Amino acid sequence: MPFLGSEALAAGAVNRYQLNTRHDMLHRDVFVPSGAVLTPVDKAVAAWLWSGRRGVVAGLSAAALHGSLWIDANLPAELNQPSRHRTTGIILHSDHLAEDDVCALDGIRVTTPARTAFDLGRQRGLVTAVIRVDALLQAGELKLPDVQTLLDSHRGARGVVQLRRVLDLADYGAESPQETRLRLLLTFAGMRPSHTQIEVFDEYDQFVGRLDMGWPEWKVGVQYDGKQHWDDPVQRARDIDQGVAYAELGWRIVRVGADLMRYREATVIGRTRAALQASGGPF
Structure with missing residues (x-):
């Protein structure tokens, strides 16, 4: 989108009137269309x-x-x-x-x-x-x-x-800044997830879902739920069904939303530690 005004004028792509009235100058001789985001x-x-x-x-x-x-x-x-x-x-x-x-x-x-x-x-x-x-x-x-x-x-x-x-x-599996923040919160509390982006399959080798982070060895997963998980009824219903499937396979899932991350970090840590302890984890 950005272009050099002098080059555009020389090439005949715009005339000086068009350059000055339909474009904004960002830096010396560097222009973008007016109102461009x-x-x-x-x-x-x-x-x-x-x-x-x-x-x-x-x-x-x-x-x-x-x-x-x-x-x-x-x-x-x-x-x-x-x-x-x-x-x-x-x-x-x-x-x-x-x-x-x-x-x-x-x-x-x-x-x-x-x-x-x-x-x-x-x-x-x-x-x-x-x-x-x-x-x-x-x-x-x-x-x-x-x-x-x-x-x-x-x-x-x-x-x-x-x-x-x-x-x-750092981790290759973080798919959002909030996932990174959540992983670091647990890490600084002495519970660094052993895996990220954990794919879970049922006894028939059918894909159930993918967890943001957790400990497959203890069947404990931690999932950051963005805004769409709460506001989209279809996504919310899918999450509920998926949660039942996880539980039937013996997984304990800690779900974390934006408010919980922002205001109740101790609750996130406590719930995760309790899930790990209930699964026999060394935390």
Whole structure:
């Protein structure tokens, strides 16, 4: 969606009147259609164009280009480009990037998934850092050993102590920020789930459902139920039937909603611990 006004004028795609009346200027010479709702990807592309296509998209903008979801569209774009020039809406980094820290996506230079995780995992806020690395893992291209390799070669870098913790806590199976928060809540309480995205089958090998996290060895599952699980009658009926099927197979399921997570963390911990203890778990 973003484009360089000078290029569009030269190509005859728009005239100056159309450019000025039907488009908004985000940065110097970078335009979008008037009233456009910009995604993190749009902002990343706009920042790269502003740099004259010389900058390297980094941070959350790089994560967006790699396919990460749940990025706040209100946050500014991030670009790695040593420069004295500043502009509103772009955070400029001046980190040294090795050649293998950078890849190309549709012609745009961007930090690799591993380098992007290396950068995001060192930013202040342990839970937020894990959420962002989990999202990159869910996008599919990131492998944690690659981040560990970068960490080993940058031992003196700022934030590496937190990054080690982030790599230990990250998980390939988190499908939303709330699932990550729930998994971390249990982990910090001494009950780290042994598995995520657990597929459950009945005695006839028929698929029953998939649990967000839990302990298959004790048949205890923990499920985060988003808004649709409470507001959609069809989904709610399906959840009830599924819960009966789980119980018939000997599973104990702890269901957690947004209010419970936000206001009653101790209840979540207590219910999970009670389910594990009732199943003979060592907690």
